[in-house]
Amino acid sequence: MITIHDVHKRFGEKRVLEGVSLTIPEGKTAVIVGCSGCGKTVLLRSIIGLVSPDSGSIRVGEDEVVGAERRDLFRIRRRFGMLFQGAALFDSLTVAENIGLALREHTRLSRQEIRNRVREKLEVVGLSGIEDRKPAELSGGMRKRVGLARALIMDPRYVLFDEPTTGLDPVMSDAINRLIIGTQRRLGITAIVVTHDMTSAFGIGDKIAMISDGRIVFEGTPEAFRTSALPAVKQFVRGGLDG
Amino acid sequence: MISGLAQRIGRLTLFFLREVGTHVLLLARAATAGGYLLRRRHLLIEQMHKIGVRSLPLVTIVSLFTGAVASWQAAYQFRGLISFDYLGAAVSAAILIELSPVLTGLVVAGRVGASIAAELGTMRVTEQIDALETLAIDPVHYLAAPRILAGFIMMPALVIYSNLVAHAGGYLVAYSMLDVSTAAFFGSARRYFLVHNVVAGLLKAFFFGGGTALIGCSIGFRTAGGAEGVGASTIRAFVYSSAFILVMDYILATLLF
Numbered sequence: 001m002i003t004i005h006d007v008h009k010r011f012g013e014k015r016v017l018e019g020v021s022l023t024i025p026e027g028k029t030a031v032i033v034g035c036s037g038c039g040k041t042v043l044l045r046s047i048i049g050l051v052s053p054d055s056g057s058i059r060v061g062e063d064e065v066v067g068a069e070r071r072d073l074f075r076i077r078r079r080f081g082m083l084f085q086g087a088a089l090f091d092s093l094t095v096a097e098n099i100g101l102a103l104r105e106h107t108r109l110s111r112q113e114i115r116n117r118v119r120e121k122l123e124v125v126g127l128s129g130i131e132d133r134k135p136a137e138l139s140g141g142m143r144k145r146v147g148l149a150r151a152l153i154m155d156p157r158y159v160l161f162d163e164p165t166t167g168l169d170p171v172m173s174d175a176i177n178r179l180i181i182g183t184q185r186r187l188g189i190t191a192i193v194v195t196h197d198m199t200s201a202f203g204i205g206d207k208i209a210m211i212s213d214g215r216i217v218f219e220g221t222p223e224a225f226r227t228s229a230l231p232a233v234k235q236f237v238r239g240g241l242d243g
Numbered sequence: 244m245i246s247g248l249a250q251r252i253g254r255l256t257l258f259f260l261r262e263v264g265t266h267v268l269l270l271a272r273a274a275t276a277g278g279y280l281l282r283r284r285h286l287l288i289e290q291m292h293k294i295g296v297r298s299l300p301l302v303t304i305v306s307l308f309t310g311a312v313a314s315w316q317a318a319y320q321f322r323g324l325i326s327f328d329y330l331g332a333a334v335s336a337a338i339l340i341e342l343s344p345v346l347t348g349l350v351v352a353g354r355v356g357a358s359i360a361a362e363l364g365t366m367r368v369t370e371q372i373d374a375l376e377t378l379a380i381d382p383v384h385y386l387a388a389p390r391i392l393a394g395f396i397m398m399p400a401l402v403i404y405s406n407l408v409a410h411a412g413g414y415l416v417a418y419s420m421l422d423v424s425t426a427a428f429f430g431s432a433r434r435y436f437l438v439h440n441v442v443a444g445l446l447k448a449f450f451f452g453g454g455t456a457l458i459g460c461s462i463g464f465r466t467a468g469g470a471e472g473v474g475a476s477t478i479r480a481f482v483y484s485s486a487f488i489l490v491m492d493y494i495l496a497t498l499l500f
């Protein structure tokens with residue numbers, strides 16, 4: 001379970017998070033929506049300790065992330081996978097090395113075994129035979145899927161997805177959504193998905209939360225989100241489903 | 244007026260101390276990577292190759308001409324005062340103590356310090372360093388430690404090589420343009436040869452190499468602001484490591500001689 005309580009974060013004069021509280025139950029998927037620039041990525045980065053909030057608390061299971069020592073942070077991060085909005089692939093490494101790096105660093109698996117697992121994960125995200133290419137030779141959508149494979153390679157318990165389907169065609173988006181749901185069911189992971197894509201939000205979310213002006217203005221089931229009377233939510237649902 | 248000046252001096256001092264502090268802190272954190280680097284030797288070897296082997300062409304050219312100029316200039320100063328029989332000794336000592344370590348240091352600072360800063364800076368602004376963190380891989384161990392250690396190791400190696408090439412350059416000029424015989428050149432170099440000079444030169448190189456790589460890493464890690472920031476970091480790494488080398492050279496000279 002991830003419990004976020006009253007998290008504040010500002011960059012200089014710019015207040016981004018102003019008291020965000022949100023709970024993601026174990027084994028469930030929470031979708032976070034909100035306008036561009038409202039702090040969704042900052043919230044995800046806070047959860048994994050890349051951004052340190054000014055105040056508040058973020059608990060992952062028993063561990064507190066806010067103010068944690070570097071060593072504890074690395075221990076906590078071993079339970080996480082994260083897909084970055086821009087994929088953030090290591091451009092000096094090949095696709096296979098990108099995906100297999102964590103295995104190489106954290107396990108004693110043989111090269112061959114790592115190679116097999118990498119191939120497996122690549123197949124899962126619908127990419128085969130590109131092991132030896134460099135990230136610069138891939139399209140945006142392919143990079144995203146490689147990032148997804150990299151995030152899932154350690155079979156993490158918690159996964160943070162920053163816009164997993166942005167920039168993918170509808171067929172691929174659908175495949176990725178099903179992949180997220182599938183992994184979530186199969187491994188029982190706890191997932192947080194940031195997305196602008198309402199179809200995928202309704203498809204994969206056990207729970208939807210909306211950020212606006214630095215706070216969570218809505219939190220509830222997809223059904224409740226769809227029928228909410230809140231103007232901000234209504235606008236989002238309508239705009240999202242039209243576009 | 245006076246207080247404005249005092250304020251500026253104060254600010255500069257603070258800035259300087261903070262800079263040095265972050266570099267030293269990074270060095271301390273990288274120093275804990277010993278066991279890690281033993282397991283992941285190939286990271287170190289890759290950097291040794293990049294810093295050492297790939298610098299060879301540049302170091303060759305610089306050393307050859309440094310030796311040549313040293314010979315020519317020494318002859319200019321000797322003319323009418325000192326016999327050219329001592330040319331070899333003077334050129335050799337200058338190469339070993341000062342010219343090879345400092346000039347190799349400066350060109351490597353330009354090549355390696357700047358390229359480390361650009362590489363790590365790019366990784367910072369494209370979130371690759373954040374990605375390492377999320378994979379529970381410490382960027383200081385994975386990225387900085389191999390580069391810094393490779394700097395410490397490879398710079399003395401480069402300077403040994405540079406010593407040889409510079410002697411060749413000095414000899415070629417002395418022999419072909421100043422009519423100094425082979426025996427006279429190397430004979431006098433050998434007669435006045437001191438192991439201390441070689442060791443001192445290599446010790447300088449050791450600090451220059453480690454310092455340059457450390458500064459490159461530290462500045463690369465702190466890069467912000469996209470491509471423009473990467474450009475700024477590259478220049479800063481070169482300026483800081485050159486200044487570091489010249490100041491360090493002076494400090495070591497007073498300590499060693």
Ligand SMILES: Nc1ncnc2c1ncn2[C@@H]1O[C@H](COP(=O)(O)OP(=O)(O)OP(=O)(O)O)[C@@H](O)[C@H]1O
Binds near residue numbers: 016040041
């Ligand atoms: N390191 C930083 N320094 C300064 N400001 C930052 C930093 N990171 C984020 N911000 C600011 O925080 C705000 C929220 O950014 P964030 O990336 O979280 O938005 P987002 O909700 O993910 O938007 P999008 O949907 O476009 O990805 C933005 O105004 C951004 O300028």
Ligand SMILES: [Mg+2]
Binds near residue numbers: 040041042162
């Ligand atoms: Mg974002």
